[in-house]
Amino acid sequence: MIYGSRIKHLRDRNNIKAKELANVLRISKSLYSEYESEIKTMPVKHLNSICNYLGISFDYILGFENKLEYNKINKLVNLDAKIIGNRLKEIRKEHKLTQEELGKIVGCSYGTIAGYEIGRYLISTPILYKICKKYNISADYLLGKTGKKNSS
Numbered sequence: 001m002i003y004g005s006r007i008k009h010l011r012d013r014n015n016i017k018a019k020e021l022a023n024v025l026r027i028s029k030s031l032y033s034e035y036e037s038e039i040k041t042m043p044v045k046h047l048n049s050i051c052n053y054l055g056i057s058f059d060y061i062l063g064f065e066n067k068l069e070y071n072k073i074n075k076l077v078n079l080d081a082k083i084i085g086n087r088l089k090e091i092r093k094e095h096k097l098t099q100e101e102l103g104k105i106v107g108c109s110y111g112t113i114a115g116y117e118i119g120r121y122l123i124s125t126p127i128l129y130k131i132c133k134k135y136n137i138s139a140d141y142l143l144g145k146t147g148k149k150n151s152s
Contacts, residue, residue, distance in 0.1 A: 001038065001041075001062060001063065001125070001126075001129050002062070002063040003038070003042065003047060003061045003062055003063075003125075004035070004036045004037055004038040004042075006060065006061050006063070007021070007036055007050060007054075007061065008036055010054055010056065014054070018032055018033060018036065019032075021036075021050060021053070024049055024050070024053050025046050025049055025050070027046070041124075041125050041126060042125060043122070043124070043125060044079065044122050044123060044124065044125050044128060044143070045079060045122060047061060047125060048078075048079050048143070057139075057140050057145070057146075058138075058139035058140045058143055058145065059132075059138050059139050059140050062128075062129055062132065062139050064132060064133070064138070064139060079122055079143055079144065080119075080144055081116075081119035081120065081121060081122050081123075082119035083119075083143075083144040084116065084119070084122065084123055084142060084143055084144060085116050085117040085118055085119040085120075086117075086119075087141065087142050087144065088113075088116050088117055088123065088131070088142065089117045091131065091135060091137055091142070092113070092117075095135060098110070099113040099114050099117070100113075102131075105130075105134065106127050106130040106131055106134070107126075107127075107130070108124075108127060112127070123142075123143075128142065128143070136150050137149060137150065138150060
């Protein structure tokens with residue numbers, strides 16, 4: 001994934017310090033630095049906060065799109081695990097996959113996919129990335145930020 005370099009580029013371009021984004025996320029500057037350098041994977045909820053703060057799309061931050069934002073994106077969406085789960089289930093069924101098959105494709109258990117689909121918890125960043133990349137699905141769509149299903 002390339003979210004770290006894209007966030008750093010935007011920080012530099014907008015003269016934003018790492019400490020400022022760490023404060024937005026309510027985390028330490030050192031943890032933020034590990035996320036930005038991709039030593040640790042930044043959770044979807046934190047990526048969403050950064051996208052909201054900077055006014056950019058998930059598709060941009062994940063490298064699926066080179067435009068910073070869409071015309072029809074709801075920039076300030078709080079992520080809803082139920083919406084994400086419903087959209088994930090829809091995508092899985094469109095591709096005629098079982099939860100177990102999708103789990104194998106993206107490298108997790110069917111129980112994890114089931115948990116995402118019922119909205120038990122938010123999808124992980126690596127799973128979100130793999131699903132969107134494999135099926136050309138907009139991350140903003142899967143996360144309920146836009147109605148535009150396919151990434152550019």
